[in-house]
Amino acid sequence: MNIIVCLKQVPDTNEVRIDPVRGTLIRDGVPSIINPDDKNALEEALKIKEENEDIKVTVLSMGPPQADMALREALAMGADEAILLSDRAFSGSDTWATSKALATAIDHIGNYSIILCGRQAIDGDTAQVGPQIAEHLGIPQITYVEELEIIGDKVVAKRAIEDGYYVIEGKMPILLTAIKELNEPRYPSIRGVYKAHEGNRVKNWSAQDIKADLSNLGLKGSPTQVNKSFTPPGRSGEGEILSGSPKEKAGQLVLKLKGKYLI
């Protein structure tokens, strides 16, 4: 069985700062990491590999050449194969063009049973790429997976919702998006680090390699564009401090809320 894990290299937002004028991330000197939710997706794939026979885990990423590092880390964690989609033709892609490129690459890899993605990337927070890949490929999807079981050619997943969860069964091939509750990602092994850096462990694929339709890629293939990003000013509404005994204050509060038709 083949599992494909999509992962993205992102700036470590614990250390990132925002340019106050341009509203963009200051990436200089900020370490790059594997997007945390994607690490959970990879961990789940590696767990499935450990618990079952004949599983191959392929990690796939679209990004600049330096995203190679994230893929090598995935190899050091235990992935079998790594593919980096890197081409100027992909640059400027929005989530639709990104998911289209990834879906085309997945088609090109072929013969997959499970695609695992992280819920969302910490630098964009859209949570769109995973679900869009499933739509492009015409396969079922279960998002926000916090528990997963493989039974024959089916998966049974606990899908987290705000105040509970669904238990959903789906037939492979299927796409799943992982949340951090799914598992605790392992550390890469030191021996794995060295193996991951041997020769050409990361395959580089261009747009041509996956026979992608250029009109679907990059800025051209992106139906959305970011015109401006900014940090909204803090709200300046004045608060009101109630006075009196706790009982009196509770009474006043209830009256005020009723007055605003909030209760």
Add this chain to the structure above:
Amino acid sequence: MDFNLTKEQQMIRRIMRDFTEKEVKPIAADIDKTEEFPRKTVEKMSSHDMMGISIPIEYGGAGGDEVAYAIAVEEISRACGATGVILSAHTSLACWPIWKYGTEEQKQRYLVPLAKGTYLGAYGLTEPGAGTDAAGQQTTAVLNGDKYILNGTKIFITNGGQSDIYIIFAMTDRSKGTRGISAFIVEKDSPGFSIGKIEEKMGIRASSTAELIFQDCIVPRENLLGKEGEGFKIAMTTLDGGRIGIAAQALGIASGALDETIKYVKEREQFGRPLSKFQGLQWIIADMATEIEAARLLVYKAAYNKTNNLPYGKEAAMAKLFASQCAMDVTTKCLQLFGGYGYTKDYPMERMMRDAKITEIYEGTSQVQQMVISAAVLK
């Protein structure tokens, strides 16, 4: 000339930092208090090939280089000097001499499980009467048929009582002086071998420091490491490498202390502004950062030389001399910047200062390092 770490070394630093933040730092203060040996942490380190980083893959290690190993000790010691020395003594003092001097059978039998972390290792040279004067060994080994019979006592043995395998030095021929010393691989369950006093220490309290007692202890003849009479050479060359580990530990303690202090001085306010805005304190921070960077370069240089089969004895001694003094100096100043809080156990500074002190003492005191360096410089 290239000061950049390789991609592998950079990744190993990130992994070790992540591991340390999640697995080592949260328990460091506790195990210092209780003196509990961090067995679970060592198991986790083993399962990620951290206990034999610089040992070749065919002997159970990770196949890495000495710089990567130094980085690993440094990163762990940033949060816990005790866990740092467990790794250092195990790798440098137990794995390395078997790799360097052991027979193929000894490597398969002992090095493979050591480098995998299945076994923990220790090194026994120091005796009550043979500290800096390591040549004054009183422990004896007498060949009797196909066995050696060991008698004597070792003290201050790091990982003592916790280890499965001990590299032990003993006199096989007293008439030959240092050329009469031999090295042995001793299993923990050898008849006549027992653990004596466990030291209660000022720092690195979660690491075990024990007395080893040999009373007609039987060691099979095939466990002689190297040849008879090579023991002193094995002991000294092993310590040359061990000093890189201890220098890395000292570097880690210093750099961990400075990072904690930088966070603190940015938050702590006096006279209406953060401590970091006072120039007098900025200068102390600048000096500490410079000292740490100098120590780091010395440590990595010695490790680089060892990896590349260049002479490293003097370099390792310089690295250890400088880095250990740096650790003591930096932790003392950092504690000063924390003020009264630094003197309490609510903050890690007093522990780091206690942990730093030993780096000026073990695997050769600072004065021994000066002897090694001056001997090389004045020859």
